[in-house]
Every structure is written in C-alpha cells, then in structure tokens.
Amino acid sequence: MRAMILDAPGEPLRAAEVPIPEPGPEQVLLRVRACAVCRTDLHVVDGELPGPKLPLIPGHQIVGTVVRSGDRAKRFPEGDRVGVPWLGSIDGTCRYCISGRENLCDAARFTGYQIDGGYAEYTVADHRFCFPIPDGYPDLQAAPLLCAGLIGYRSLRMAGDAEGLGLYGFGAAAHIIAQVARHQGRRVFAFTSPGDAEAQGFALGLGAVWAGDSTQPPPERLDAAIIFAPVGSLIPAALRAVARGGVVVCAGIHMSDIPSFPYEILWGERSLRSVANLTRRDGEEFLALAPRVPVRTEATPFALENANEALNALRDGDVRGAAVLVVS
Numbered sequence: 062m063r064a065m066i067l068d069a070p071g072e073p074l075r076a077a078e079v080p081i082p083e084p085g086p087e088q089v090l091l092r093v094r095a096c097a098v099c100r101t102d103l104h105v106v107d108g109e110l111p112g113p114k115l116p117l118i119p120g121h122q123i124v125g126t127v128v129r130s131g132d133r134a135k136r137f138p139e140g141d142r143v144g145v146p147w148l149g150s151i152d153g154t155c156r157y158c159i160s161g162r163e164n165l166c167d168a169a170r171f172t173g174y175q176i177d178g179g180y181a182e183y184t185v186a187d188h189r190f191c192f193p194i195p196d197g198y199p200d201l202q203a204a205p206l207l208c209a210g211l212i213g214y215r216s217l218r219m220a221g222d223a224e225g226l227g228l229y230g231f232g233a234a235a236h237i238i239a240q241v242a243r244h245q246g247r248r249v250f251a252f253t254s255p256g257d258a259e260a261q262g263f264a265l266g267l268g269a270v271w272a273g274d275s276t277q278p279p280p281e282r283l284d285a286a287i288i289f290a291p292v293g294s295l296i297p298a299a300l301r302a303v304a305r306g307g308v309v310v311c312a313g314i315h316m317s318d319i320p321s322f323p324y325e326i327l328w329g330e331r332s333l334r335s336v337a338n339l340t341r342r343d344g345e346e347f348l349a350l351a352p353r354v355p356v357r358t359e360a361t362p363f364a365l366e367n368a369n370e371a372l373n374a375l376r377d378g379d380v381r382g383a384a385v386l387v388v389s
C-alpha cells in the first residue's frame with residue numbers, strides 16, 4: 062500500500078510502499094477513505110511531542126471501510142464505514158479507567174503517535190475504539206469530526222453553561238464548535254491572528270456574533286473561552302476577557318510557554334484548565350449530536366502524496382476549516 066512515513070521528527074514525511082497491515086484478534090482492517098490533518102500531527106512531526114513510534118504513519122481522524130476483521134472483532138460488518146480517533150487503546154485497569162476517565166489512562170496509546178495511523182491506503186484499528194460514521198456525512202466532511210469535532214466538543218462541555226463563549230484560533234475545531242455552540246443557544250466571539258480578515262469573515266459566516274484580533278478585548282465580558290491555538294500568551298488574554306466565575310479551557314496538546322500574569326486576572330473564581338484526549342463516551346455523544354445541529358464541516362482536500370503540503374499549510378495558517386487527505 063501507499064503510505065506517508067515519518068522516519069524522524071523534524072523531517073518531511075516520506076512517500077513509501079509498505080505491506081498492508083494484518084488485523085490482530087481485536088482489530089479491523091480498514092481501507093482508508095479520508096484522514097483529516099490535526100494540529101497534533103504537526104506537533105508529532107515537528108518533534109514537540111516526545112517519543113513517537115518510529116517509523117510512524119501519522120493521522121488520527123480516519124474514515125475507512127471495513128475490509129476484514131480479527132477473530133474477536135465482529136462489531137462492524139465488512140463494508141461498514143467507521144471512524145478511528147486519537148484514543149487507540151487503554152489498559153482498562155488503572156485508577157483513571159476504573160473511574161470513567163479513560164482519556165487520562167496511565168497506559169493509553171494513541172493513533173498516529175504510538176500506533177500507525179491513517180496517512181495510508183489501509184490501517185488497522187481496535188474495533189472497541191472505532192465509531193460508526195453517521196449516514197449523510199461524505200468522507201471528506203466526516204473526517205474532521207473525529208478529533209477537531211470530538212475534542213472541541215469535550216472542551217465545549219468543560220465550558221459549562223457559558224452563554225458568551227470566546228474561541229481563540231478559528232481553525233478546524235473552532236469552525237465545528239461554533240456551529241454546535243450556536244445550536245445550543247450560546248453567543249460565539251471568535252478571536253483570530255491579528256489582521257486575519259478571512260478567518261474573521263469565516264467565523265461571522267458560521268454565526269459568530271463578533272470576530273476580531275486575539276490582541277483585542279471582546280466588546281463584552283465572556284462567560285468562558287476555549288483556546289485552540291497553541292499560543293501560551295493567549296491564556297492571560299483569555300483570562301482578561303472572561304467575567305468573574307468564568308472558565309478558560311486549553312484544548313490543545315501542546316502550547317508555547319505561558320507568560321507570567323498578575324493574579325488579579327485569575328482571581329474572582331475564574332478557572333483555567335486543559336482538556337486531554339477523549340473518552341469513547343465523548344465520541345458517541347458528539348457523533349449523535351453532529352447530524353442534529355447539523356454540523357457542516359468545511360474541508361480543504363489534499364492527495365495522500367501531498368501530506369507534507371497539508372501540514373505546511375496548517376503550520377502557516379493557510380487552511381480554511383480542516384485539511385483532509387483524500388485517500389480513495
């Protein structure tokens with residue numbers, strides 16, 4: 062099969078022909094249809110996340126069809142369209158797993174990081190961590206739901222019942238979550254890189270009530286903010302933008318250092334928290350909700366061979382919505 066391979070962090074991916082993987086007893090073999098590109102893929106490829114499997118096939122927002130199943134993996138019939146997310150396996154026995162927090166599992170393994178992912182024509186995945194893809198979503202539109210949508214949704218849940226919601230960084234996750242937030246009756250304030258009029262226009266087109274530069278204060282105090290951009294200096298900015306009792310949620314897996322800030326912008330029972338990974342429950346809830354909104358994802362397609370171009374476009378902020386590798 063054709064695959065894009067990371068040999069060492071900091072190097073471009075290499076196009077290669079490798080054997081089609083064999084499914085283990087709990088795995089399904091999938092023909093990959095589409096794999097969305099996540100900012101986390103960039104952090105892996107750029108070496109900002111330690112210790113990836115090497116060589117590695119990146120990609121953890123995979124839509125594929127079941128080709129064959131392992132002996133104990135009979136959940137999906139052949140031909141079913143399934144999604145593979147970031148959470149690839151857990152131990153099921155640690156204190157996090159037994160308390161409903163499998164996203165924090167001591168021994169979790171992640172797709173496209175410790176397990177080969179979807180930048181390839183085929184992949185294998187543990188059937189217990191796959192999701193059925195809702196009917197009506199073309200592959201290209203479904204793929205970004207699997208991380209941008211799903212982790213965005215977990216972040217939105219952590220924002221509680223906030224009515225005025227700030228979104229910092231208006232890329233793949235924010236463009237999905239803005240639609241969900243609006244559906245829930247919230248008011249969305251979109252913050253972009255200074256002067257990014259195109260992203261601001263995109264946000265307003267998706268129902269944001271205000272869009273502006275991240276260096277600017279919003280026109281009114283917010284109840285919560287979610288930071289999707291990997292920029293630590295946004296944390297003090299977001300704390301200043303939320304009202305007393307407000308929450309600032311950091312949705313990314315990696316961020317530049319946070320500058321020091323005066324305690325008074327945290328005081329007043331503001332809270333600051335991160336969101337890590339996903340639980341399968343998040344996935345089930347979000348994939349049931351997405352068609353009811355309905356979430357319409359904007360995807361920029363790239364051929365599998367052009368995965369490096371897709372990563373570069375994401376790094377440069379040149380992608381509207383989500384970048385998606387279209388494999389077949």
Ligand SMILES: [Zn+2]
Pocket residue numbers: 151152153154155156157158159163165166167168169
């Ligand atoms: Zn565990």
Ligand SMILES: [Zn+2]
Pocket residue numbers: 099100101102121147208209
């Ligand atoms: Zn991701």
